[in-house]
Amino acid sequence: MGAEPLKGKVAIVTGAAGGIGRAYARGLAGAGASVVLADLNADGVRAAAEELERDGYDVASVQVDVSDEASVAEMAGSAADRFGSVDILVNNAALMAEIMGQTLTTIPMDTWHRTLAVNLTGPLLCARAVVPYMAEKGYGKIINQSSGGAFLPSAHYGITKLGVVSMTMSLAKELAPRGIRVNAIAPGWVNTEAGLATTPPEVRAALAVSIPIPFGDPEDLVGGLVFLASAASDWVTGHTLNIDGGWIPRT
Numbered sequence: 001m002g003a004e005p006l007k008g009k010v011a012i013v014t015g016a017a018g019g020i021g022r023a024y025a026r027g028l029a030g031a032g033a034s035v036v037l038a039d040l041n042a043d044g045v046r047a048a049a050e051e052l053e054r055d056g057y058d059v060a061s062v063q064v065d066v067s068d069e070a071s072v073a074e075m076a077g078s079a080a081d082r083f084g085s086v087d088i089l090v091n092n093a094a095l096m097a098e099i100m101g102q103t104l105t106t107i108p109m110d111t112w113h114r115t116l117a118v119n120l121t122g123p124l125l126c127a128r129a130v131v132p133y134m135a136e137k138g139y140g141k142i143i144n145q146s147s148g149g150a151f152l153p154s155a156h157y158g159i160t161k162l163g164v165v166s167m168t169m170s171l172a173k174e175l176a177p178r179g180i181r182v183n184a185i186a187p188g189w190v191n192t193e194a195g196l197a198t199t200p201p202e203v204r205a206a207l208a209v210s211i212p213i214p215f216g217d218p219e220d221l222v223g224g225l226v227f228l229a230s231a232a233s234d235w236v237t238g239h240t241l242n243i244d245g246g247w248i249p250r251t
């Protein structure tokens with residue numbers, strides 16, 4: 001990969017006010033892309049974009065609710081209006097810390113429905129909204145954020161994240177004829193406020209002795225993201241890339 005493998009490309013990152021989303025937006029901008037930072041948290045995403053702008057990057061911000069089809073259509077339209085098209089979508093927004101501590105037999109049904117709406121329907125709505133722009137060019141990259149939690153019992157959260165893996169395979173097959181690649185990243189335990197910071201100390205201690213490289217920072221995910229967003233991965237599709245310090249052993 002060259003120094004700016006994404007030069008001339010336009011990317012949307014959802015959940016870009018959060019710990020990982022901010023790092024993803026910076027990583028794509030650093031690789032040369034124009035980036036639209038999108039999040040439900042309007043103040044947070046504006047601040048994240050302003051920070052990148054101050055550093056000289058070509059970015060914009062937009063408020064979006066990924067579970068709302070009209071809001072998602074507006075996000076895609078505003079990205080195309082501002083930067084001319086959409087080449088890369090990073091489906092990173094999700095509910096995580098705020099929905100933990102529930103079991104499948106006791107979870108309030110409105111929490112269940114909201115989790116599915118944001119974590120599973122959200123990525124699908126965003127993909128559907130950007131596909132026309134990508135199909136027009138016969139080229140595009142969609143990267144869905146899964147989790148190592150997809151492969152362990154993780155209740156409603158894990159169910160949505162395993163659903164993301166399955167959606168990635170189906171979209172990859174469906175969109176290949178239009179030149180669109182669809183892959184996923186399954187991170188391990190990442191140092192963000194919503195992630196590791198809210199993990200109880202005893203759980204943290206157990207993880208520290210059982211995982212080869214137990215904890216990572218958002219920046220540790222960026223190399224994999226840029227690979228999946230760039231031409232270097234043009235023959236990769238339907239794949240879920242574990243970036244997790246060896247947490248989930250998979251062949």
Ligand SMILES: NC(=O)c1ccc[n+]([C@@H]2O[C@H](COP(=O)([O-])OP(=O)(O)OC[C@H]3O[C@@H](n4cnc5c(N)ncnc54)[C@H](O)[C@@H]3O)[C@@H](O)[C@H]2O)c1
Pocket residue numbers: 014015016017018019020021038039040041044064065066067092093094095096097118145146147148149186187188189190191192193194195196
């Ligand atoms: N932190 C970890 O350890 C870890 C591990 C594996 C996977 N992940 C995944 O990485 C992603 C980001 O995690 P994070 O730690 O940065 O979490 P975070 O909570 O900091 O970021 C999530 C962002 O999504 C936004 N969001 C929530 N609902 C939304 C909606 N309806 N529409 C638009 N935006 C919405 C939030 O406002 C927030 O800014 C998530 O998909 C998460 O499941 C995180």
